[in-house]
Amino acid sequence: MNEYYKPNFERECEQLVNNELIDRNWFKTIIKLLEQGNVALIRLGKGGSESKVFSGGIAQIFRPQHKNIKKDPNKDKQVDLKYIQGVYSEASTIWLAANSKDATTNLLPFGWALLEVDPKSENEALKTWCEQQPKPDFDKAAIIAEREAKKAALQQQEAERLAKLQADQEAEQAKQTLLNSASENQKMVLLLVEKYHASRERQVDTSSPLLKETKDLISYAIEQWDQLDKQFIAQHISVELIKTRIDLKKKNAEKDLQKLLNKLSA
Known part of the structure; x- marks a missing residue:
């Protein structure tokens, strides 16, 4: 698995490191974990489909000429994303994850995951690495509780609506019965x-x-x-x-x- 995915990962990360989008030390720690032999790299989801298909020259991409000059707001330089019309062996789109929409550094390549291979004991290196990673800035329990509260409120509203509907129908029926008699x-x-x-x-x-x-x-x-x-x-x-x-x-x-x-x- 590493033989299949690692070259794409390294090539992608080198490009991101050179553009100062991800941290080189973070990249090195991933490579070090992979070298242990009991950790596997895998590409997940739609974002990784292109690297899967185009790996090994199985397919190629035709891209028309396109040029887009993007200025980095935090640096006095421009990133020239210029594509010349032709046939390419890899995709140009790289997905990144960030803690905020305005972040331009210390990003993470999106769509990659590490698998613990045949764990007979705790992989301390992988465990330590996981503990050092940024934790999501949200309270999962609070979000679940809020979601359940909204669900319960909607159910209560629906129950009240149905009860009122039934009461109105019964009142109308009683009124009609009274009127008829x-x-x-x-x-x-x-x-x-x-x-x-x-x-x-x-x-x-x-x-x-x-x-x-x-x-x-x-x-x-x-x-x-x-x-x-x-x-x-x-x-x-x-x-x-x-x-x-x-x-x-x-x-x-x-x-x-x-x-x-x-x-x-x-």
Whole structure:
């Protein structure tokens, strides 16, 4: 495996070292680990596919002419990336990893991994090297906890949505059942109650058509309805319901409404 991957790794790292993008000492420690014979180098992921395919001259790349002068913001020099049209035996793209998007030095070649080969005991050299590497600047446990909390919150929201949907469906079904079994007088009461629930627009008692309709129906019920229908309107129409839509501004308006409602049970 090292015979296959090591030449590509060395060639890539030499180029990066020469451009002062990675640290030479870091590169040397990798080579030293590979020389022990119990550590293998492997290229992972999409970023390494080109070096796998083009290794050994199996395939080549045709590249048109392209020139891009890139100025290093931290150094008084330019990196000339000039490609001449032709056929090439290797890819030109090298992927790098960094601790921040603005980093230009001490980067790491992306897509390489070390494998511990047939470990019969702890590989102290590899263990020491791993311990010396930069650690990710994040709290894994906190990230997992936050993710689980968001997941639980979404599940709770979905459960509440489904519960509300079921409650609305049951309420609608109950309302329809009640409407189907109601007398004509009771249907007028239910339709009036629905008007109170159908909108949040508020009205003032001095000019409220909804309040006038309510008082007219109550007065008509007092004079014309039987006791059963009177009890029905008394159960469904209350001062509290009226106040959900009507602002009672007149003097003694609430008291007068309650007196009118009390006549239903007289």
